[in-house]
Each structure stands twice: as C-alpha cells, then as structure tokens.
Amino acid sequence: MREISKIKNMDVEWDYGNERGPDKWHTLCDWFASGAKYPYQSPIQLSKKLVDRKTVDHKITFNYKKEEFTEKEFKNTFHFIPPNTESYVLFENERYYLTDIHFHTPSEHVLEGEQLPLEFHLVHMNNSGENLVVGCLFTITTEENKFSQGREVFEWKLYSHKQSFNPTIFLPDQRTHFHYLGSLTTPPTKGPVHWFVFDTVQKMDQEFIDLIKEGMLPFNNRPIQPLNNRKIYFSD
Ligand SMILES: [Zn+2]
Known part of the structure; x- marks a missing residue:
C-alpha cells in the first residue's frame, strides 16, 4: 500500500x-x-418516483457558445477540451465553466430502470474548483437525427484533433432534468458534485459514435451507487 x-x-x-x-x-x-x-457517490438510479416533492428552484441556465475543442484520449474515454473555457452554466448565481466533454458506454445513470447505450458528460467548474456535471442520455439510431451529419454539424476535421462546435448540440430541446448531489464517477470519485441529468433521451447515430469511439474500451461505466437517503429533485 x-x-x-x-x-x-x-x-x-x-x-x-x-x-x-x-x-x-x-x-x-x-x-x-x-x-x-464521500457518502453520496455517483451514478445513481433516477426515477420520478424517487423525487422529493417539495418545490425548490433548481434552475440552470446554459450560456454556451461555439468554441474550439481539443480532442484527447485519456482516463479511459475520449474528451473534448475547450482551451479557452468560454461556455458556462449559471446555477444559484454562480458561473460554472465548461472544462470537458466526454462519454460513457453504456450509460452510468439508470433512468426509470433503464440503462441507455450512451451518456455524455459536460463537466463544469467554478472559480472555487467546485464541479457541476450535466448528463445527457442517448440511444443509438440509424434514423435521421441532429447528429446524422455529424461531420457537417461539427464541421468535423478528420486527423486534426481540433474541432469547433457549439456544445449546445448535446443538450435536448426540452430541458427538464433531475438534480442531485453526487460525486465524480471516475477516480478519485470525490464530491460534492452538482449533477443535472436530463430526463429526455436523445438520439445519436452509430457513425458519429464510431468516429469518436475508435480504439476505446467496449464499456466504461461505473456501476450504480447507493442512494444513502439523499434527495433527488426534478425541475421543469
Ligand atoms: Zn463521466
């Protein structure tokens, strides 16, 4: 040891x-x-049946803009890193800047008992070093969807390792979400981390996933962690 x-x-x-x-x-x-x-680990089961009914305002505002991301492969997944960190979310009057986008296959959060094929994490940090992560769940489809023409949407530059796009592309149109206190899902699994997970499952096409998943592990999801009496909120 x-x-x-x-x-x-x-x-x-x-x-x-x-x-x-x-x-x-x-x-x-x-x-x-x-x-x-840290007692409140992530990921967890998410269900509207588990939601705390007391109304609390857990509004989150997205201030994302098109910026340049560097592609990096480390810590067992693929990452988009924005060197200039211009995009941010506003939560309780605090700015949390987008520092990393990566994904897990299959999903880490389980929604109403269902594990989805894919979950993207948009990782943010405020000036005090506190984390806020937005989770976006996806199924994989061959139907037309907003990622169908991934290379065009992202103005994808093959072999360049630098891509410019607006991270809003990962967010669903309907922004209803679960909110709870948890941890990072990868070592050091520290908390507290403010988690926001949309209940809308979006679609992404296989071709786009293949583009970024090349050479990656077949699965990279941490199993579900105990709830330990914490509260889960849902915001419209
Ligand atoms: Zn993650």
Missing part, C-alpha cells in the same frame, strides 16, 4: 476490469481512497 501511495496521483492506473476496476479504485492510492469516503 505504501509503495502505491508514493506514485504520483496522475500515474495511478485504473480501468473497468477486475484488477483495477470500480470495486478496487479506492484501494489504488490514498487520493482515490479519500474521494471514495
């Missing part, structure tokens, strides 16, 4: 297998161990 702890945190390898998978993450180094101590 001592020897592992001495390794620089960023160098600790983890994955979704048996040896270094989700059940073992908290044993891999002290940093991961401390993150796992």
Whole structure:
C-alpha cells in the first residue's frame, strides 16, 4: 500500500476490469481512497418516483457558445477540451465553466430502470474548483437525427484533433432534468458534485459514435451507487 501511495496521483492506473476496476479504485492510492469516503457517490438510479416533492428552484441556465475543442484520449474515454473555457452554466448565481466533454458506454445513470447505450458528460467548474456535471442520455439510431451529419454539424476535421462546435448540440430541446448531489464517477470519485441529468433521451447515430469511439474500451461505466437517503429533485 505504501509503495502505491508514493506514485504520483496522475500515474495511478485504473480501468473497468477486475484488477483495477470500480470495486478496487479506492484501494489504488490514498487520493482515490479519500474521494471514495464521500457518502453520496455517483451514478445513481433516477426515477420520478424517487423525487422529493417539495418545490425548490433548481434552475440552470446554459450560456454556451461555439468554441474550439481539443480532442484527447485519456482516463479511459475520449474528451473534448475547450482551451479557452468560454461556455458556462449559471446555477444559484454562480458561473460554472465548461472544462470537458466526454462519454460513457453504456450509460452510468439508470433512468426509470433503464440503462441507455450512451451518456455524455459536460463537466463544469467554478472559480472555487467546485464541479457541476450535466448528463445527457442517448440511444443509438440509424434514423435521421441532429447528429446524422455529424461531420457537417461539427464541421468535423478528420486527423486534426481540433474541432469547433457549439456544445449546445448535446443538450435536448426540452430541458427538464433531475438534480442531485453526487460525486465524480471516475477516480478519485470525490464530491460534492452538482449533477443535472436530463430526463429526455436523445438520439445519436452509430457513425458519429464510431468516429469518436475508435480504439476505446467496449464499456466504461461505473456501476450504480447507493442512494444513502439523499434527495433527488426534478425541475421543469
Ligand atoms: Zn463521466
């Protein structure tokens, strides 16, 4: 244990297998161990039956704009990183800047008992270093959809590793969502993280997924975590 702890945190390898998978993450180094101590872990089951009925205002406003993203493959998924962090969301008068977009297959959150084939995470951070993550669930389709002409929508530049697009493309038109307090779903799984997950399941085409999923793990989802009496809110 001592020897592992001495390794620089960023160098600790983890994955979704048996040896270094989700059940073992908290044993891999002290940093991961401390993150796992946060009692409200993510992902969780989401259902309107679990929602706290007391009305609270959990409005979130998206101020996204078209900007340049750098493609990077690390930590077992594909990432779009905006170097200039111009897009942000407003929550409780606080700006959380978009710092990363990545995805999980299949989905991490389970919606009304159903695990979806794909979940995108739009990760934000405020100036105090607190995280807010927006989760978007998808099915995969061959029908016409807003990603059908992915390369055109994104003005996709093959082999360039730099793409310009407006991250609003990942959001559903209907913005009703679940909101709860949770954690990061990858090591160090630290919290609190404000989670906003849309209840609208969107469609994305196989061709676009193939474009960004090339060479990735077949699955990279953390299993469902206990609710531990936390409240789940739903906002119209
Ligand atoms: Zn994620």
